[in-house]
Amino acid sequence: MAVNNKFRRTNERFGKTSSLKLPQQGHEAQNDEYGKEHKGVIECPECRNVHFEKGWHHSIWALNKHLKQEQKVARRELCRACKITRDHLFEGELLIAQWPEQHREELLNLIHNFGELAVKLNPQHRIITIAEVAPNSYKVATTENQLADRLGKKIKKAFNHVELHFSYSKEPYKVDRVHATFHHPSA
Numbered sequence: 001m002a003v004n005n006k007f008r009r010t011n012e013r014f015g016k017t018s019s020l021k022l023p024q025q026g027h028e029a030q031n032d033e034y035g036k037e038h039k040g041v042i043e044c045p046e047c048r049n050v051h052f053e054k055g056w057h058h059s060i061w062a063l064n065k066h067l068k069q070e071q072k073v074a075r076r077e078l079c080r081a082c083k084i085t086r087d088h089l090f091e092g093e094l095l096i097a098q099w100p101e102q103h104r105e106e107l108l109n110l111i112h113n114f115g116e117l118a119v120k121l122n123p124q125h126r127i128i129t130i131a132e133v134a135p136n137s138y139k140v141a142t143t144e145n146q147l148a149d150r151l152g153k154k155i156k157k158a159f160n161h162v163e164l165h166f167s168y169s170k171e172p173y174k175v176d177r178v179h180a181t182f183h184h185p186s187a
């Protein structure tokens, strides 16, 4: 997961580009706080993910499969990914432009498959939305910045003529934006 950290360092810095509402505090801080004051298992009432000893699991059942001593849910609190989804405070955004109509299905399948695998590996790593924002232009929001980076690179690898551009904004909150533009070869 740390493989994309280099992009953070080399990214161009952009100013305020988001029209989304301001968070009360950085959601990274919230993430660090999650479960800090409470020992035992915390379950998200929305998605049933559980947090236990600094790690996330798909469910209490999935957690207990790995434990010798069975745990019970001690507390319920909305998880980070569900909070991000509710408040639209995603960390990663992939903007796909000029996508050829004939590859639409392939693109959407690739995005769906990528999202399914990501959430399998870490229940908090999610694609929040896939939206067609204009004809042949799509916007994908992810809970993690690395997810948007990785998805952009996957698309570039899968299709010819895709150019990637990475940008990073600090205000009003941290978000990585990946622009994937399809350059139609001149006939």
Ligand SMILES: [Zn+2]
Pocket: 044, 045, 046, 047, 048, 049, 078, 079, 080, 081, 082, 083
């Ligand atoms: Zn949740």
